[in-house]
Amino acid sequence: MGEISYWELSSSQQALILKGLRMPEDVAPELLLNRLDALRLKYNVEEDNYIDNYLIRAIIEEDLERQAVETWKLRIPLYLENLKSRIQSNSYIDFINLSIEERKAIQYALNVRQNGDLDEYTMNRLDAIKLSYNIPDIGGHLYAINGAAIDAIISEYELRAAWESDNETLAAIIEFLVNNNIGELFYSAVVLWASSIIPIGAAYDAKVLQDISKIESGLSDISFTGKIEKTAEDLNAFWKSKGYTNPPYKADIPAYQIKLTNNYNFVRVYDGVHTQEAGQFIMKLEDITNADGSLMTAQQIKDKYALEFLPKYVADADIPANTIINCGIAGRIDGWGSGGGLQFDLNSAYTGNFTFRCNLPN
């Protein structure tokens, strides 16, 4: 095969090359030429402006490499299961004697960078697996994989796969960090930090259930009809349109809209400067009351409802039957409070009977 200018190719041939390069058909010519030059450099193709069989081969190799990356996660369990059956007949295999794919599959399961090397991170994780699964050392083969070890690794893989399925965004961030060689220590620190801020995996599920249960329990003594499940995002968007710069409701859990069928006596806290006796956001008295019957302190309430200003007073808020109200969990707002309190609002209705109740303790 000789050589030909890209521009002399038929449109279907050009499309095929662009597909191989994963570039859109309307790509700017200079981007395409840059990409071809980069491939020539990577695959040691002689520098010229033509398409030849060497460049075509480079494009194919590049595409195959990408396909391998894209299907890698699907192949990991196959490598691990295959390794398990091999180990059953060999009793153990040293990590360094495994195929590169098997080593990378183990590294994926152990949540370290998948480079195939027996590096310090991989060694540390293999040591940790042996400790946590009580797997004895094999004399002279510190990093050998035996039947117990591959079972433990497969368990770790299943945990990681399940976690990634439940936490797609965080998993994508981690994958980005790994693929860009940002380093295990850094991304471990990021994950540790994130998990200290937000519940992750099973802890997240438990927290959501706890929040839903808090709402259900809070509604149990209120007579209402027409309960509609909303999202916190719906309510937050609604209040944003009313001038609330920070979202009042905790995201990612349900919120509800109900229509009261009887009057209900809520309360409201306010500072008398930025917020007043009469207003939209209310709560149940029991939710600002301690177990001994005393009121929570102003600071505790500020934190529980993520209020910008320290409240000073409590008002009774008698909300009449037929009022449509919203309820959900107060969201955390950095610098204001951690939220978590069961919160109601009047859905912007001009209603309610508000009267001063008492001062709040400091």
Place this chain on the structure above:
Amino acid sequence: MINYSFSGNVLTINGKQINFQEGIKNVVEVDSLVIVRIWNSSTGDIQKQPFNNVYAVDDNGNIVWNLKDIIGKDGLYTMIRLDETNMLIAVEFIGMNYIIDVKNKQVVGGRAFK
């Protein structure tokens, strides 16, 4: 400094009396105007409160504007005050704290609070 006093529904300003439909709840003086907020203090029922309940009165005792003229929509104001820069702050029932430049009759900012 405007010479004024108020009692019940009546604002007396330089000897002239102005009768409002409800009791005067609070008053601030800014830019040669007396800003009056009226409120039905006999009840906490929001539906029995007067809407558009903030007025500006000049030193001749003339009502020169209602806050609705500046905000551009109906509102029920639960407090008025001046901030440290002498801007009028009007707290509306929905939660907005409007910041109003009285001199130029303009809303210059605002934010809602829970």
